[in-house]
Amino acid sequence: MAIIKAKKTPDRSAPASETSVLGWLQKNLFSSAFNTALTLFTLYIIYLTISGVYVWGLADATFVAENRRECYDNSLTGACWAGVIDWLDNIFYGRYPREEIWRINFGGLLLALWMAPLWISRVKGKVLVGATVVVFYPFLAGYLFAGGDKGFFMQFMISGAIVAFAINMANTITGLTKNLGLNAFLIQSLGQTKATDKTQRNILLLLAAFAFGAAYLWQMSWSFEGVTWTKWGGLFLTLVISGIGIASALPGGIILALGRRSKLPIVRVLSTGFIEVFRSVPLITVLFMATTMFPLFMPEGFVLNKLVQVIIAVILFNACYMAETVRAGLQAIPKGQFEGAHTIGLGYWGTMGLIIMPQALKHMIPNIVGSFIGLLKDTTLVSIIGLFDILGMLRSISKDVPWLGLHKEPLVFGAVLFFLLCFSMSKYSRHLEVKLSAGRKH
Amino acid sequence: MSDTQTKGQLASAISTEVMIEINQMNKWYGAFHVLKDINLTVHKGERIVICGPSGSGKSTLIRCINALEEHQEGEIIVDGILLGKNLKNLDHIRTEVGMVFQNFNLFPHLTILENLTMGPIWVRKKNKADAIETAMTYLERVKIPEQADKYPGQLSGGQQQRVAIARSLCMNPKIMLFDEPTSALDPEMIKEVLDVMVDLADTGMTMIVVTHEMGFAKTIADEVIFMDEGDIVERNNPDAFFGNPEHERTQKFLSQIL
Numbered sequence: 001m002a003i004i005k006a007k008k009t010p011d012r013s014a015p016a017s018e019t020s021v022l023g024w025l026q027k028n029l030f031s032s033a034f035n036t037a038l039t040l041f042t043l044y045i046i047y048l049t050i051s052g053v054y055v056w057g058l059a060d061a062t063f064v065a066e067n068r069r070e071c072y073d074n075s076l077t078g079a080c081w082a083g084v085i086d087w088l089d090n091i092f093y094g095r096y097p098r099e100e101i102w103r104i105n106f107g108g109l110l111l112a113l114w115m116a117p118l119w120i121s122r123v124k125g126k127v128l129v130g131a132t133v134v135v136f137y138p139f140l141a142g143y144l145f146a147g148g149d150k151g152f153f154m155q156f157m158i159s160g161a162i163v164a165f166a167i168n169m170a171n172t173i174t175g176l177t178k179n180l181g182l183n184a185f186l187i188q189s190l191g192q193t194k195a196t197d198k199t200q201r202n203i204l205l206l207l208a209a210f211a212f213g214a215a216y217l218w219q220m221s222w223s224f225e226g227v228t229w230t231k232w233g234g235l236f237l238t239l240v241i242s243g244i245g246i247a248s249a250l251p252g253g254i255i256l257a258l259g260r261r262s263k264l265p266i267v268r269v270l271s272t273g274f275i276e277v278f279r280s281v282p283l284i285t286v287l288f289m290a291t292t293m294f295p296l297f298m299p300e301g302f303v304l305n306k307l308v309q310v311i312i313a314v315i316l317f318n319a320c321y322m323a324e325t326v327r328a329g330l331q332a333i334p335k336g337q338f339e340g341a342h343t344i345g346l347g348y349w350g351t352m353g354l355i356i357m358p359q360a361l362k363h364m365i366p367n368i369v370g371s372f373i374g375l376l377k378d379t380t381l382v383s384i385i386g387l388f389d390i391l392g393m394l395r396s397i398s399k400d401v402p403w404l405g406l407h408k409e410p411l412v413f414g415a416v417l418f419f420l421l422c423f424s425m426s427k428y429s430r431h432l433e434v435k436l437s438a439g440r441k442h
Numbered sequence: 443m444s445d446t447q448t449k450g451q452l453a454s455a456i457s458t459e460v461m462i463e464i465n466q467m468n469k470w471y472g473a474f475h476v477l478k479d480i481n482l483t484v485h486k487g488e489r490i491v492i493c494g495p496s497g498s499g500k501s502t503l504i505r506c507i508n509a510l511e512e513h514q515e516g517e518i519i520v521d522g523i524l525l526g527k528n529l530k531n532l533d534h535i536r537t538e539v540g541m542v543f544q545n546f547n548l549f550p551h552l553t554i555l556e557n558l559t560m561g562p563i564w565v566r567k568k569n570k571a572d573a574i575e576t577a578m579t580y581l582e583r584v585k586i587p588e589q590a591d592k593y594p595g596q597l598s599g600g601q602q603q604r605v606a607i608a609r610s611l612c613m614n615p616k617i618m619l620f621d622e623p624t625s626a627l628d629p630e631m632i633k634e635v636l637d638v639m640v641d642l643a644d645t646g647m648t649m650i651v652v653t654h655e656m657g658f659a660k661t662i663a664d665e666v667i668f669m670d671e672g673d674i675v676e677r678n679n680p681d682a683f684f685g686n687p688e689h690e691r692t693q694k695f696l697s698q699i700l
Contacts, residue, residue: 334545336543336545336547337547337549339510339541339543339547340543340547340548340549341549342508342510342536343508343510343536343539343540343541343547343610344536344537344560344561344565344609344610344612345536345537345561345565345566345613346561346565347533350564350565354560354564355549355560358551359549359550359551362551
C-alpha cells in the first residue's frame with residue numbers, strides 16, 4: 001500500500017451556504033427553529049425602533065414654525081425641528097456677529113484647501129505642505145477669527161501664511177498639470193536646470209522673499225474688526241478647542257512618551273510624574289484648575305483669557321493620554337529595529353524619526369483616533385465652566401422665550417452631529433490603516 | 443601541509459594592521475558574569491568564526507564590538523578608536539562596523555531600496571542618486587536586484603538575509619559582524635546566504651561570524667574560536683581545530699554537533 005491516490009482529485013464547487021445569498025441566510029439566520037424565532041424577534045424590535053424614530057422625527061415632525069406653540073398646534077407627537085432650524089446659526093457659530101460669519105467659513109475653507117493637496121498623490125512635497133499648515137495656519141486663522149489690531153509678529157506670520165498658502169496652491173497646480181513640484185517648474189521655466197544646486201536654491205529663496213515682501217505690503221492694506229472670544233461659541237468653538245487640542249496633543253504626547261522612555265533619569269522622572277498627575281485627575285478638575293488656580297500663579301497684571309487657559313488645559317490633559325498611547329505603540333516595536341538602525345549608524349533622533357515612529361504610529365492609528373474622538377466629545381465639558389460651545393448653545397434653546405422647554409430636539413440634533421463627526425473620523429482612520437498597510441506584510 | 447591548503451579554498455589576505463583589539467574585557471548582565479577576561483586581536487582581512495554552545499557569550503562578544511552592548515571592564519579598540527562613553531566614537535564605530543542579525547532586522551515599512559539607501563543618505567550624507575546606484579550594485583552582488591521595490595515582508599527569509607548583508611555593505615564598513623546569520627532560515631535557504639558570505643570573504647573583508655555551520659567555517663575561516671561559559675577556550679586554524687581539538691570542552695562540543 002504505497003500509493004494512496006494515483007490520480008489528482010479534481011476541484012469541486014463549494015456548497016451553496018458559502019456562495020449564494022439564500023445559502024448564507026439559511027446558515028446564519030434560520031439554521032434551526034429557535035434561531036428562526038430569534039431572528040424574527042430581533043427584526044421586530046428593529047422595526048419598532050426605526051418606525052418610532054421615523055414617525056417622531058420625520059412623519060409627524062414640524063419643520064416650519066414661529067414658536068413652540070405652533071409646533072404643538074401642528075402635531076403633538078412629532079418633533080419640533082423648527083426650533084433647531086431657527087437656532088442653526090447659533091448652534092454653529094455661537095454669538096459671533098452675523099455679518100462676520102463669513103470669516104469663520106472662509107477660515108474653514110482655507111484649511112480644507114490647504115490640506116487638500118495632502119490627499120492628491122501627484123502633488124510633490126507633502127511634508128512641507130503638512131508643516132506649513134501646522135506652523136502658519138493657526139496664526140492666519142487666529143487673526144481671521146479674532147480680528148483687531150495686527151501686532152508686528154502677527155503681520156509677519158500672516159504674510160508668511162499668505163505666501164505659504166499661495167506656494168502650496170501653485171505647487172498643487174503644477175503637480176496636477178505638469179506632474180512637477182513648483183520648485184522644479186520654476187527652475188525649468190527660468191531655464192536654470194543646469195545651474196548648481198546652490199544657485200537654484202538661491203533663486204528660489206529670492207523668489208520666496210519677493211513674494212513675502214509683496215504679501216507683507218498687501219496685508220497692511222486690510223484688517224478685520226475685532227471679535228472678542230466671549231462671542232465665540234457653538235460648533236465653531238468646539239472645533240477650535242478640539243482642533244488645537246488634536247493638533248498639539250500628538251506632538252506633545254510623542255515628546256512626553258520619548259521622555260518617559262529616555263535613559264536620562266531626570267527627564268524620565270519629570271515626564272512620568274507629569275503624565276501620571278494629569279491622567280489621575282478628571283478633565284473637569286483640570287479645567288477648573290486652569291481657570292481659577294492658574295491665574296494665581298501668574299505675575300500680577302498677567303491676564304490670559306479664559307479660552308486660552310481652557311485650550312492649554314485641554315492640550316496638557318490630552319497630551320498625557322496621547323503619551324501613553326504612543327508609549328504602547330513604541331513598546332510594540334521589536335528591539336531588533338533599534339539595533340538595525342544603530343548598525344547603519346543612525347543616532348537617537350534618526351532612529352526614532354525614520355525607523356521607529358513611522359512604524360509605531362501606524363500601529364497606533366486606531367488608538368490615536370480613539371483619543372481624538374474622546375477629545376472632541378470631552379470638549380463639551382467647557383460648557384460647564386461657562387463657555388458656550390455647541391452643548392451650551394443646544395441647551396440655551398430651551399431658555400429662549402419662543403422655544404421655552406425645548407430640550408429633546410436640540411440634544412438629538414447634537415447627538416446626530418457628533419455621531420457624524422466621530423463616525424467619519426473613525427471611518428477615515430480605518431481607511432488610513434488599510435492604505436498604510438497595503439502591500440506590506442509583516 | 444602548505445599554507446593555502448590549511449586555509450581551504452580561499453586565499454587569505456591578512457595584513458599586519460590590527461582592526462580589533464580586546465584587552466581583559468569583562469561583562470556582566472546584572473550579577474551574571476557573561477564574558478570573562480576576553481583577549482582577542484583581529485587583523486585587517488582576517489576571517490574569524492566563533493562557535494560554542496548557546497549561552498556561551500559568543501553573540502554578546504560581537505555585540506560588544508559594535509557597542510550594541512556595554513562592557514564593564516577592560517578595553518575594546520576598533521579601528522584605532524577606544525569604545526567607551528564617548529558618543530561620537532560610538533557613532534563612528536557603528537558606521538564602520540556592519541552587522542547582520544539572526545532575525546535580519548530589516549525595516550518593514552520601507553522598500554528594499556529604501557532600506558539600503560537610508561544609511562548612506564542620512565548618515566553618510568550622500569545624494570540620493572549616488573546612494574541608489576551603490577545600493578543597486580550591492581543588490582546585484584547578493585543576486586536580487588529585481589526585488590528592489592518590494593517590501594521585506596514579501597521576500598523569503600534567505601532573500602531578506604541577503605538584503606540585510608547588502609544593507610550593511612552599502613555603508614562601506616571596514617568590519618562585518620555576523621550573528622548567527624543562518625539560524626532562522628529554512629535549510630534550503632541557508633546555502634544562498636552562505637554563498638553570498640563566501641563571496642564577501644573573497645573580497646578581503648574583515649569578518650567575525652558566529653555560526654553553527656561548520657562546513658562554512660572550514661571553507662572561509664582563517665581562525666576558529668571556541669567559547670564556553672564566557673571564556674575563549676580555544677583558538678586555532680580550522681584544520682587543527684576540527685581535526686585535532688586540544689581542549690576537552692572543544693572535543694565534547696565538536697563530537698555533539700559533527
